[in-house]
Amino acid sequence: MVTATKEMVVYCFDTLVAHYTGEEVLPPSFEDGQHPLFVTWKKVVNGGEPRLRGCIGSLQARGLINGFRDYALTSALRDRRFPPIQAKELPSLECTVSILTDYETANDYLDWEVGKHGIIIEFSDPDYNTRRSATYLPEVAAQEGWTQIEAIDSLIRKAGCNSTITESLRKGIHLTRYQSTLFTMHYGEYVSYVKQTRSAAPSIVGAK
Incomplete structure (x- = not known):
């Protein structure tokens, strides 16, 4: 059975960061497959409990790569319950990916x-x-x-x-x-992961 992984969350952060920078998203480092999935963004303010900032996905099977790419942006920018996430909010975000089973x-x-x-x-x-x-x-x-x-x-x-x-x-x-498997990562952990694996920190210079 496929399980949610750190690399899937990294791909969601990569996708959102690229939205602000206009850069190309690196190919994901997980295998594709067809599964129902969700992407959830929460915001942590002053060390408090994370507050929902967007959550959208599909109850029907979707390709994991296209699904996480699409829902990373849709949940961040087009969840009608919330205003779109802005680039300046990135350091406060945590992302959870869920694969439904x-x-x-x-x-x-x-x-x-x-x-x-x-x-x-x-x-x-x-x-x-x-x-x-x-x-x-x-x-x-x-x-x-x-x-x-x-x-x-x-x-x-x-x-x-x-x-x-x-x-x-x-x-x-x-x-x-x-039921579901899920993986959660805070933006700070994402930055550390990128530094360790790519020898460079993600940048949001030129955010639109």
Whole structure:
């Protein structure tokens, strides 16, 4: 089974840095393959808890090289929940890459474990008679300290549903659970890695 690696995070940082410098991105040092994947950016301010700055990916299999290249930029610059990440924020960033595995259809909306499973919910919005869906990666509920129901209710809102959340609505959810492997690296670690492996620090001179 493929696992998330340091080199995948390095490639995401390389891609974002190149966006600001206009330089070419070095070829990645990991093998390609087809897998669902996500790229998550967080910002660390004054040594506090990292705050989400962008997270976008694909629940369907994508080529790893193209997928990480595309979602490194999409999650950093085009996550509608946040303004685009600016070059000056780079030193405060950490990046996590996730590769999703082990998709399973759950028996009901509580048939999953906090901290182990990511969840995809699909349901009918009672106010608009439309289908909605959303997902949280496996680490989200645990990091937020949520119970299963709190995570489900938050995900209903994330899906864009503003209806009153009732037990009937929850029971109507079709839930798919999955697991993931992930790797996280702070920008400072990325700089150290580049210095060690390329004999030069990454530069953002001429950032646009």
